[in-house]
Amino acid sequence: MFSREFFTGLVRAGAIGLGMLGATGCSVAQQDRFTLITELPPGFSIKGEASYVPRTGESCTVPPRKGRNYPGLKFFEQKLNNDAQTAHFEVPLTSNEGGCPLVLDTFAYEVDAKYGADFRNVGRAHTGVSFSDGSAESPSPPPVLVLQKQCQWLFRTAGPDRYIAKILKCKSVATPDQASxxxxxxxxxxxxxxxxxxxxxxxxAKEETPYMGDTWVKFPEGWKRCMGKSLEDPYAFCRGNTTDFKPFKMPDGRDCTVYPNCTE
Structure with missing residues (x-):
């Protein structure tokens, strides 16, 4: 039977920064899996979760968790690296773990990225792909299907000291040949x-944008934080006031008046 350790251990030796875990005596046929390759920018890490459901027409249910064994879930992980990295995962399309014929339903990603030195300076985004029943005779994808995911930092201020905090947002981007x-x-x-x-x-994305509208004003030298009702106003909407602004702090503690250059 397949275990969490087995599937995590199927990460190819060429993957950067992955800890290899031991495999069980089982094997997965080449035609019963696909290879997932992820290319990550510097400072990124990724966790993957393959979710399985009973095959169409089966009356059984996903077997319950037993110890560290998750029949309906398989886990994959690529650790954070300060350099760009590529990881390879072998993802089974089916499983018979626990005696119930299972098929892959979704593969979800949790992407983390650092924007500062503190352990709290991390943004997180979720994305993934879903699968359905189909026929091998249907129009076939290319041997290597490339999916583009563009991520962007959205910045805001948080707390009474107005520290810059960032939210990571990732979305699918279709290439011209994939549009239809x-x-x-x-x-x-x-x-x-x-x-x-x-x-x-x-x-x-190279350009960062405010997390919430009508809270920053863009100038040639960068973004300025609107004053709002007062320095203590946590929301501080501009509401047409584009002359009064308040200072804020960078994640490293610097006092600044314009983002991202800090000083004008």
């Missing part, structure tokens, strides 16, 4: 991806 491709729109047909590769490329 049904393979990348909606759930992917499971049978089409047997023995194939899905490559997910994460990028980070």
């Amino acid at each position: 491709d049904p393979v990348v729109k909606g759930p992917m047909q499971r049978a089409q991806f047997a023995g194939k590769t899905i490559k997910v490329v994460f990028s980070i």
Whole structure:
């Protein structure tokens, strides 16, 4: 039977920064899995969770958790690295763990990225792909299907000292040749991806924008934080006042008046 350790241990030796875990005596046939490749920018880490459900027509249920064994979930992880990194995962499309025939339903990602030295200076975003029943005779995806995910930092101030905090937002971006491709729109047909590769490329936008509208004003030298009703106003909407602003602090503690350059 497959265990969490086994599936995590299927990460290829070429993956950067992954701890290899031991495998059980079971094996997964090449045609019963797909290869997931993730390309991450510097300062990123990723956790993956493959979720399985009973095969269509089966009356059984997903077996309950037993110890560290999760029949309906398989876990994958790529640790944070200060450099750009690429990870390879072998993801089973089916499982018979616990005696119930299971099929892959979703593969969800939890992406973390650091924006400062403190352990709290981390943004998190969630994304993923879903699968459905289908036929291997349906229009087939290419041997390597590339999916683009663009991430962007959204900044705001938090707390009485108005420290800069950032929220990470990631969205799918279709390449021109994918604009009308049904393979990348909606759930992917499971049978089409047997023995194939899905490559997910994460990028980070160069420009950061405010998390909430009408709270910052953009000038040539950068963004200024609106005063609001007072220095203590935690929301501080501009409401047409584009002349009164208040200072804030960078994550490293610097006192600043403009973001991201700090000083004008």
